[in-house]
Amino acid sequence: MPHLELFQTLAIALALGLLVGLQRQHQNARIAGIRTFPIITVLGTVCAWLAQDFGGWILGAGALGTAAIVVVANLMQREKENPDIGQTTEAALLLMFAVGAYLVTGKTAVAVAIGGSVAVLLHLKATLHEAISKLGEKDLHAIMQFVVISLVILPVLPDKAYGPYQVLNPYNIWLMVVLIVGIGLAGYFAYKVFGSKAGTLLGGVLGGLISSTATTVSYAKRSKTDNHSQNTNYNLVALVIFIATAVSLLRIIVEISVVAPATLGKVAPPLVSLLVLMAILIGFGFFIKKENAGQMPEQENPAQLKTALVFGAIYAIVILATAAAKDHFGNSGLYIVAIISGLTDVDAITLSTSRLMNNKTIDLNTGWKVIMVAALSNIAFKGALVAILGNRTLFGRVALLFGISLVAGALIVWLWPESFALDWFGKVAGNTLTSQ
Structure with a gap:
């Protein structure tokens, strides 16, 4: 892959992670925010690159590592007085790792659409909950x-x-x-x-x-x-x-x-x-x-x-x-x-x-x-x-x-x-x- 395309892929991964992280930071998510999400998304991209040369086990190891981070973060939350333990941010972290990897192996437009949809879906929490409550x-x-x-x-x-x-x-x-x-x-x-x-x-x-x-x-x-x-x-x-x-x-x-x-x-x-x-x-x-x-x-x-x-x-x-x-x-x-x-x-x-x-x-x-x-x-x-x-x-x-x-x-x-x-x-x- 030419150097320009490599940097473009990294930039897209970073931007998508920042977008979702911005939303989570604004909602005061304690598990991950404006820094963690772009890091995890870029991690997915890097793991996908390494997997092309060293095998798919690297991508699997990266996914397991991300899951381990989520588990540890939740365990740390349990020790606090008012733990904020949910599943939305954790699921979003795992998905953004996959989005970062998909940027390398799949269609860029699809990855961007998924990342943008994640940010919008997270942002519409109150609206969606209100709509469901009316059903x-x-x-x-x-x-x-x-x-x-x-x-x-x-x-x-x-x-x-x-x-x-x-x-x-x-x-x-x-x-x-x-x-x-x-x-x-x-x-x-x-x-x-x-x-x-x-x-x-x-x-x-x-x-x-x-x-x-x-x-x-x-x-x-x-x-x-x-x-x-x-x-x-x-x-x-x-x-x-x-x-x-x-x-x-x-x-x-x-x-x-x-x-x-x-x-x-x-x-x-x-x-x-x-x-x-x-x-x-x-x-x-x-x-x-x-x-x-x-x-x-x-x-x-x-x-x-x-x-x-x-x-x-x-x-x-x-x-x-x-x-x-x-x-x-x-x-x-x-x-x-x-x-x-x-x-x-x-x-x-x-x-x-x-x-x-x-x-x-x-x-x-x-x-x-x-x-x-x-x-x-x-x-x-x-x-x-x-x-x-x-x-x-x-x-x-x-x-x-x-x-x-x-x-x-x-x-x-x-x-x-x-x-x-x-x-x-x-x-x-x-x-x-x-x-x-």
Whole structure:
């Protein structure tokens, strides 16, 4: 290794040790601080260098020596009147020794990322403890259910196509379940933090992340309960429902970017156009009235295994129906599936269509139109829910916002030039993909 690289490695080891040591010194850690951590990190680097010439036993001896230092330091602490004996600083010392060694044998960027993460993790002790203390049994249950869904079930599923048209891949189907449940769970925990304080904008955003349909149902039912209340601001309740619907459209764009990123530059413009219109309507709504719409209704845990299984079943049915419709009726059959699927779960048709576009089974112009039709069907369905479950005043406000969106979306599907859909913004995305 050239001398310059040797000194660069030493400098990085020293800097990472100083960074973690600074944090420990600031917290008055008695085991190790601003001097001990850089020494241990550099020790790991030196041991790794020596191991290259004299064998790996030197690296093992260095690790054992570091562990011995930790043990002796703890024994000395026991003799004091108020011993401060923990495990965090000790574990950090051992890890930083390993980071110093990894600088020699592994990727420098990875070692730097680990060292920086250690410093941040140590610094966030109070924040993390406070966050954990706020978790209830229900919240912990949600996390463990997501672990089962993503880390237990997903890895054991076969990555192979089955059934008619060879489109039912258990691994891919469940991967989409993990994606949708993950988005919902992120919104759910954001709700746990901000739910009681969420205003109109945040309430709608969180509702769209968790479930725009569930948010629509909750607020519609509440409007009927508060039918005789003089304090109910139906303009802002309608705005919350509309914001949740707009976020669900943004969620569709995110899902496409995850499943079929190469198509995003060509598929996104018409969807973004409708989203921009909805954003303008939201801004106009805030301009008229600025009062708070009230506290968000209680949200359900989106990581329940039953919910995941239901979505997995819906997604499997949709991709099978999509393949069958395309086979028997051509592209026109896809729009029928989109309308029906949009009534229940727009995520399923979005993900299945994105995979078809990614595999070049359908052309991009047809793909974005199918997704748009499903989104419009979902908007119409939510409007019907408000009409059935809410009062007339709220439905009038929602019908106006949804009606403008439906007309605009239909015009986009009908009039959007194919060449414009392929060229605008697609050139930028294409250049980005080429450069990568």
